[in-house]
Amino acid sequence: MRQREIIPAIIISAALLGLAACSSSPTGTAPERAVDRAAGTNISGAYPSQSDGTAVNPPGTAATRAYDRAADTNTSGAYPRQSDGTAVNPPGTAATRTYDRATDSNTSGAYPQNGPRR
Template identity: 65%
Template sequence: MTLLRNLTPSALLLGTVACTDSGGGNPPGTAGTRALDRAAGTNTSGAYPAQSDGMPGNPPGVASSRALDRAAGTNTSGAYPAQSDGMPGNPPGTGASRALNRATTPATR
């Protein structure tokens, strides 16, 4: 406790800066954000610039939003512009909403 009282504010700041996770051969971000980036295919930490949206080999959005787009026939991630509403071959709405409409609309003869 007396050690902390004897340190000046600038010494405390220097100690805080020295403890950051991005110095001396350690990539940007924290270990937690880098793990998130590896799992999600993102660049939240700044350590994986090749995983940024729009980079070659990484389409817009994150892996989970692209998976949702593939399953639902949407373009939430921006990676599937052909699946946007009103595009040729994709009527308005999502695959799920069209299926719901078919299931709840009485059949006509």
Template identity: 65%
Template sequence: MMIRTSMLAAVALLGVAACAPRNVDPPGTASTRAADRVVGTNASGAYPAQSDGTAANPPGTASERALDRAAGTNTSGAYPMQSDGMPGNPPGTAAGRAIGNTR
């Protein structure tokens, strides 16, 4: 009787262990997740909050947005008011307008 009780307890434990949640590895590889953390992207799928267009991450990459801020452009799509032809940004680039003014 003691052996049956022990076996029943062992089977019950195995059943519970099989249903227990396992450590789930996040999407992507370790290297793509590391790149996502450094660059601020979501190529691996592990960082959905870093996807383009979310509140925490406007469109484009961080480097594209930095270029837009420095050059006054809208390459990333994050600065629509800096697009050519908008009231704050006449047609052409700032560099192109500077060259045009020196002639």
């Protein structure tokens, strides 16, 4: 007789635990959360620490940040010290600065000592 009372109690307990687990699940769907974990984003809303502009995920996309690192630019906004006109990245492009050094010109604007900008 005791077994008849225990089995329904176990089933009811399992059902209540299942409902409790559902109500405390993070926001977003499982695929959205998987994308967030893999890409370091916060599309689902479950990972606010991965939102753009935080220390974990600076401004821009991973692609624009990779471009910025390779080209010494600030397209993404994550590398302000690499903006044009700073000591790290003077005016013009690397190609125009190379041209200016080779021809003693100031096409890029980085070499004012070479004369007026042409």
